[in-house]
Amino acid sequence: MAQRVTFSTATGRELSEARFTAYHDLYAPVADVSRLGDDFSVAVEAHRLGEILAFDRKLKSVSHARSPKRVARNGFDHFTVQLALRGSFWVTTVHGEREVEPGALALIDMTQWMRTDAPDAEIITLSVPREHFDATGEARRLHGAVLPPGRAVLLKDFILSCLRNEALLGPADSPRIERVAIDLLGLALSDRSSIEQAQPETSADIVCRSRAKAFIDAHLGVTPDEVARAVGRSRSSLYRAFEPVGGIAEFIQTRRLARLRRVLGRVDDTRKISEMIYDCGFSNNSHGTRLFKAAFGITPGDYRSARLDGLAVNLDRGDASTIFADWWASLR
Structure with a gap:
């Protein structure tokens, strides 16, 4: 399928502090990482599906934050779609703090500040170019929105199937997978009654x-x-x-x-x-x-x-960090 990159704090015999530093550096192009407790651990499996980046993240006692200065320094201009598979996590934006329960989906505009806290959760995250959201004309208003469990079940099942069956897929399949993922995301967003009341359009x-x-x-x-x-x-x-x-x-x-x-x-x-x-x-x-x-x-x-x-920052901190940095840079 697409290129695959993995990272885990469980590998090697590094001390806990060294493991956290390695993850902190891995995510340095995107967010400021902090620990929520001594039982910190992460495991990340990342795939590139055309223009979409897909991450299966198992997170324990970790927080990711994007301050206004971080937003400016990164220059990212895309959305992340974060779907809780196991456990809950919390998203904080200018609109307040919201819990994302298993099966629920959170939307994050990378041009705005935010913070996520994951005590113990597995999260599927999709980094999606902004134009797929701007087509709705409501991109900025979706920041921090949480869709209830069940609304994105088809998107979840499709992405998980792609990740679990990557050996059956080749590079030429990525554009097709991307198109299907975007269509399923549009389906999940089509009924926004839980986000806002919209009048029928002609x-x-x-x-x-x-x-x-x-x-x-x-x-x-x-x-x-x-x-x-x-x-x-x-x-x-x-x-x-x-x-x-x-x-x-x-x-x-x-x-x-x-x-x-x-x-x-x-x-x-x-x-x-x-x-x-x-x-x-x-x-x-x-x-x-x-x-x-x-x-x-x-x-x-x-x-x-x-x-x-x-x-001017040198992002060459090893193979995984270099690949991640290149992928994220493509979404600016």
């Missing part, structure tokens, strides 16, 4: 939103009225089409912030930050700075510094 609204998104991405400084004229819809119908994704104004702001975040992380872009903010559609520097900090917990200037510092 096909006309979906088409309108799709056209408007393309126009907004090409003209980030637009107003809602300008978008309505560009797609040939009335102001009221445009607003109705964007109600399921938080409103047209919220969507425009989210796209501006996403673009600004990307350009701030480019090492070859030496423009002033104020110029970047303006080019991303914000009316002035202070307004863009304030919204960016509210969204990501860090100023554009600090984000840029942290991101550039992070690029």
Whole structure:
């Protein structure tokens, strides 16, 4: 199938502290790791399925956290889908702390801060490119959401079957596996009544939103009225089409912030930050700075510094760490 990498603190005769350090370094590109107790142990089996990374993790007394500075330094722009197979774990975001029971599924936006605590659990984690979530228009609103047990049972069974039967699959199968996994994830997310109440949509609204998104991405400084004229819809119908994704104004702001975040992380872009903010559609520097900090917990200037510092870090800490780092880098 895809490339497979394993890591376990149970191998070798290292002291407990050395084992923790090895795992800490393994996850350094992604999160800050800390122990919750002296009985710390982990075992990780990772697979690459096309653009999706799949991890089967057995975790005991361990916490993973992504602070605003960590988010900035990594520059990741994808989602993780975390499904509890055995035991419970806890996810903490700006929306509070939620327990993820066996069979339940948690959604984590890697552009926002979070913390997970696993006293003793086995978790299937999928790292998924953002576009598979942005297609719904609700990506940022899904951060920290927990789907109840049973909603992702088909996705769970499919991923587990792939991992357990990898010897029967070849590299050419990975794109197919990826497509099926994305479809099953979409099925799990299709009924979001436990996350939010959504109004039924018409096909006309979906088409309108799709056209408007393309126009907004090409003209980030637009107003809602300008978008309505560009797609040939009335102001009221445009607003109705964007109600399921938080409103047209919220969507425009989210796209501006996403673009600004990307350009701030480019090492070859030496423009002033104020110029970047303006080019991303914000009316002035202070307004863009304030919204960016509210969204990501860090100023554009600090984000840029942290991101550039992070690029200079040498991640070559052994075979598993190098492969993991390369895989995660592909999701930026």
